[in-house]
Amino acid sequence: MASGETSPLLSTATAAKGKPPGNASGETTPLLSSTSDTPRYDGDNDEPENEVASIRSHSSDGSHRKNSTRRWPSFIAMAILGLAVIAIIALAYIVPDAVQEYAKQAAVVEPTSLSLESITADGLRARIQATFRLDGARVANGHVRRVGKAATWVASQIGTEETTIVVTLPDYKDLLLGTATFPPLVIHLKDGDVTDFDFVTDLVPGNVDGIRSIANEWLEGRLGSVRLEGKADLALKSGLLPLGTHSIAESLVFEAKKIPAMPQYNITRLNVKDVSGPGDKQSMLAEVTIVARNDYPLKLDVPELAFEILVPGCDTDDLIVVADAVTSEVAVKPRSNVQADVHGIIRELPESLTRDCPDSKSSPLDLILKQYMQGEPATLYVRGSSRPDGSTPRWIADILSSITVPVAFPGKSLDGLMKNFTMSDVHFTMPDPFADPDDPASNPTVSGNILVTAGLPSEMNFGINVTKVRANATVYYKSHELGVLDLKKWQDANSTRVEETKHHEASLVIASRINETPLKITNGSVFGDVVQQLLFGRKAIQLAIKAAVDVKVETSLGQLVLKEVPAEGMIPVKPLSDGKDWMGDLAPKVRSLRILDTTSTSITLQALVNVTNPTPYTATVPYANIHVLHNDTVLADATVENVEIVKGNNTDLLVTATWNPSRSGKSGHQIGRDLISQYLSGFNTSIVVKAHRDSIPGQRTICEGLSRFNLTLAAPKLELPGRTPEERSHFIRDATFHFLSSTATFTLASPLEFNSMYIDFVNATAFYNHTEQIGRIVRELPFEAPPGQSTTPRLPVQWSVGSVGYDAVRKALGGQLKLDARANVDVRLGNWKESLWYIGRGIGARVQL
Template identity: 65%
Template sequence: MSGDEASPLLSSARKGKGNDRDPRGSGESTPLLSNTSATPGYDGDVAEPEVDQASIQSRHSHAPSTHSTKKKARRWPSFIAMGILGCVAIAIIILAFIVPDAVQEYAQQAAVIEPTSLSIDSITTDGVRARIQANFRLDGSRVKNDYVRRIGKASTWVANQLGSEKAEIDVYVPDYANILLGSAVIPPLVVSIRDGVTTHFDFVADIRPGNADGMRMIANDWLDGRLDKLLLNGKTDLSLKSGVIPLGTHAISETLLFEANKIPAIPKYNITRFNVEDGPLKGSMLVDMSLVAFNEYPIELNIPELAFEIMVPGCANTDPFIVIAEASTGEIHVKPLTDVSANIYGVINKLPDTFTRVCPDSSSSPLDMLLKQYMHGEPATLFVRGSSRPDGDTPKWIADILASVTVPVPFPGRTFDGLIRDFSLTDVHFTLPDPFADPNDPAASPKVSGNILVTASIPSEMNFGINVTRVRATADVLYRNKKMGELNLRKWQHANSTRTEGEGSDGPSLKIQSRIIEAPLEITDSDVFSDVVQALLFGNKPIQLDVQALVDVKVETSLGELILKEVPAEGKIPVKPLPKGAIGNIDPKVGSIRVVDSSTDSITLQALVNITNPTPYTAHVPFVNVHLVANGSVLGDGTIQNVEIETGNNTNLLVTAKWNPTDGGPQSRKIGRDLISQYLSGFNTSITVKPHLNSIPGQPLLCRALSRFNATFTVPHLSLPGDPSGENSHFIRDATFHFLSSTATFTLVSPLQFNTLYLDFVNATALYNHSEPVGRILYDLPFAAPPGISHTPRLPVEWSIGSVGYDAVRNAIGGKLKLDAHAIVDARLGNWKETFWYQGKGIGATVRLT
């Protein structure tokens, strides 16, 4: 048989008939049940359906469901039935004529079988009774050889129709010692064999499974990704007749080959409910979950209640699986081309010692390894096997199949990065190190005492009692994302916890309290520690030390005492500083700017600056010079001298700044150019103020301390003419386009009050709706932008004729519209020259005809 007919169950999906749910089409490797994107998951995500797998290995990585195991076990009879239906129909044609070779070739190429429905009428003690509905026809246009097509059409026209007697078909697997996969009893059939005439089949077939051990071997090879092909051989003795004319009994043997990419995959599923709660008996928990998958096939059946064992790996790969729970499914109703829902109920009794005992040559138990995978968001692989004690109503043949196959089930993990809502250390007390202690003595490290308060989120599916009794941790202490040291809490600390139910959409939480006394703080970076000391001296608010910890927690549950290891936790430790200034709250605002000096590579500016002193102190600053830094490059320096700093607002402080990024090389110049370009374009930009070893002449020790401290500020907005609030960052205020003359003029706003800026070159593009080009301006004649508001000369515009932007401008003649502008300009201020880029959005543009 051809490749198309070798998988009759899937032919309709391949031709795009009977299922329009997936516009991408469905290949023959489409699973019987796949995930549907319309079903919400229990974690809020929506799983994407997969319709075309490339290999058995890729399917092995898909998440199977519990009910998919037993469903998989009984899908082979469905394949047998539909495959045999095709074999019978073609065999009737092949054996009926005087010219068997040509007719055989014609039948193989012209036969079209379209299954429309497959439903399980009932499950019997030795198999299933299936109702099969399908369409069969011969399509001569599929035959490429003209001679074969003519002979076949003539022969089938003469014969008109053929019939077969009741037949029993056995299906074998040659590659597995020719084991019997199953048998099917097919009732008498009559098929029309004239070209283009469709025969509708609707019959009931009794299907019995074959060798259970052989089916187990095939299933295990399939699950392990070793099944690259599956060869099936169907055999029967078929009695034929044409009308009332008997054609004798013929031994029929047909072979179907399923390639790896055409063998159905384990269906993907989506967990829609998952809940764990204390059981009615002490030492037990109940698990209640629901999952949904999508049935992409015209198959209908009712799956009875089934029982399973849930297992986890042992310490070593050679160890037997550990049974940790028993589960059962409710009755599952499978309908064609729709979502299939399954309810699963599980019971976890006292955990086995082999599950909680530490493995040899390791510090973790199988429970620890499972929880570590789950809490780090990785799929925690469970194994599902049919129960050795099935329900009494389960037919033995189903129980034997399910109990012989173990299916790995990747249970979706859940990242616990957000498990800890708050982590704080209050009533902090620092003990400074003993200066006379030996460097290896713990007394040489500073110590921390305080109350730990942790608020942890409890996943909504965990509805069982839990009490934290002890905690321990190894925590990294950071300041401004730099590790300062390690807080040693390796000894178990007493703790207690209180569960609090959430309000509204907030889930439940667990408040954990513990008291630590003189826990050693091992300093690992003296420079960062110096930064902390400086912040305590110069800050005006409590500094925050970040803590990143892996916490071990002892908890009491109905299953006993468990240890959750390496739970990630993040938090902050506030430390009160001395009551001195807060650099971060200075909030500078720039007023007027004047150019006092310039060269080809640098420019010196003087500006009047307003700042806020949030401390209760005042200061006289005779001279302070700091570096201006961005992205690690020094771009210039700023100086204040003979300045009186008062409490509260300080206005019109004279600050001198020299912009000279070229001293740092080409990279620094590029960083400075980009910084100014971003600022002119209205981006949020920041610059770092960093003292250096000569910030205050004659004070080397103070400078050394200050040089380890820096502060980053958002570059303040400049006050522009016509915008007293200083919030409008558009240096291009508006534009006027002259359509017929293909020119444009722009209104420019300069923040300089005493100096004229010259633009020597302009390469600009106007955009409509952020991306549609309107036109391009290329202008290389210098023009001035004096202080305040000014207008450019008429700049030539090269229209983007035929574009959406051009049409928008043409339609706006006599009106206005909003445009964006991208430009590269050469600017000159005194002797200083630089090239900048500019991106402006929402510029009001007036369009005139002339």
């Protein structure tokens, strides 16, 4: 035959039923094909068939390669059979050219069954069942067809003696592919007559290195075509007439696309668990069940075989062995599903797998896990074990151990794996105003206890404990970005496994404490919305977290680092109010005042303030400055530095304030004067505190969000000197009227502990029973009101003689009565001066001669 012959030995299924087979396109369907009807272990039948669902499936891939290896000798046997039949016909006649051409085009060999009888030390013993017929309709040339039909009609059959056929590959330096021994055969030659073959043959592989080379070219997609050449010495006879012994050489060319492809399969079961090895050393066992479809009349029993699972190293050409796999015995039946059970064991993780690659922060294991967790396919490799058990023939081990099959390993997205975020014991730290912009201290930080529930896939049945976590997380509120939570440092963690129940999947509860984690606010408007809900809302707000989490876990194989695990969840944050008037519960009280500086229009002072924190949160404030307003007018600003806010009572918080209402013009001056007067008179007064753009230096985004809100608070109560709450609530404690000298003295309680206040002018009127005037006090000479309690000099009294009030004073000689007072007073503190008014009620007054 010509070397370019491409006509197939195997016809299509249509031809097998007696229908015209069409042109000689050749067999293109693999012996084992996948089917969408075969269930997958994950329930998804829509995944590409060339993807594998788990790392165990890579072990199983070796099983299919065994099937593929078994098919090579079978494939050779059928090719040899075809070569033999055509050669027999061609050599039997006087007109060989026409008969040879007729035999090439008319011969149809259809396998009906191919089964493996046994594996021998040298090869395979296979049973071949097939049919042969000549179909003249396949011959295009009319002359050749007529000659061929006439010749085969004359010699209706031809026979052979036992024959050994040697198959070589001419394009590979006549590489010996294998040999096959056929028993005596009788072939019917009349057009349409069918010859049934049923015999056992020994198939012996040839050059193992050559077979490996061709197999690798086929697996790598570099095999364009294969040309087989069969050589044999045929002893022929027609009936009783011997035709002699003839040396023949025939060749066939198979295109790569017509060679059976690597079978596809589905993973129907996957389970990973811990097992104990020798010396109680822990290993990890992967159990996989694989199902594939055999659409061919192929029958064989594949014994247990061992394989190695490999992954790419830092250099993709450098493969790292990570697991050993063993397949169960596999019974391949014609035209039915084939099931294989695979057990893979990982005894340890090689250092080369977990060590970071040069010029990289990722190891080969990191890269594989990253692809897997992002749902991207990774490439693993399967290779026959170099240490097979004693029952595996050496020739099989030699072939399999040098063939490496790449396997697409489908990823499994872990989005949504982590859920149910909760935070408790939350502590906020405001930014350090003096930190550099790139310093983490320039951002607010969050500390607290985090509890996360992570779902565990049903196939993960091995022990796992999370020991540390770190992450870069983006925080969202109502789908809008709020900020970035930066957990660059490892945080200690621990985990507890919760076993699967009827209603819930297995899960891992991870607990961790984060400490001073920077929270960079990126959207001031969104931050303002969050603050508004925290301040005035009644329901918990939901902050969404999307993070890439690095996790250190302990397994039976040692400690692993899972990098950039996608995590999403919701963190409920309780509002400050929790359904209560939390601002009323603040109850600020000023315990001590110290004047630091004064100008003609301003006072700078320090105060120790007691306040109650009714919220579930704590905070550290390195620095913050706020404006103090009344009637929408800025009167002062207050600053706190290095303040720790705890739950409940907070005492002696140092606050520095600058009172300067004149910054807001004349109206501001008047509003400030009235506010102080009302405050000293004991009226219920309130102030508004509000952030501004420089409340926290360098944090304009945060400040803009905070400046949207005004917090109205009751003016802090002054703790004046005194023994009883009643005494401590009045600036003027009591008065003594000296009737004969027409003078009066008053006991004053100054809120200042360290500074004296001076009263430069007094114009006051005293009343009895709220309306009845007693007299007036006018003094233009200044006097001092030192810290604590003090008594004023005798102030002149101009009695309202004849009034009801005067009579009440006269009748009270030697006793007491309750008086009211209204006064205009000029007050001086250092360089600051102010004219105030005062209204006092229920002032206890003694009357003496």
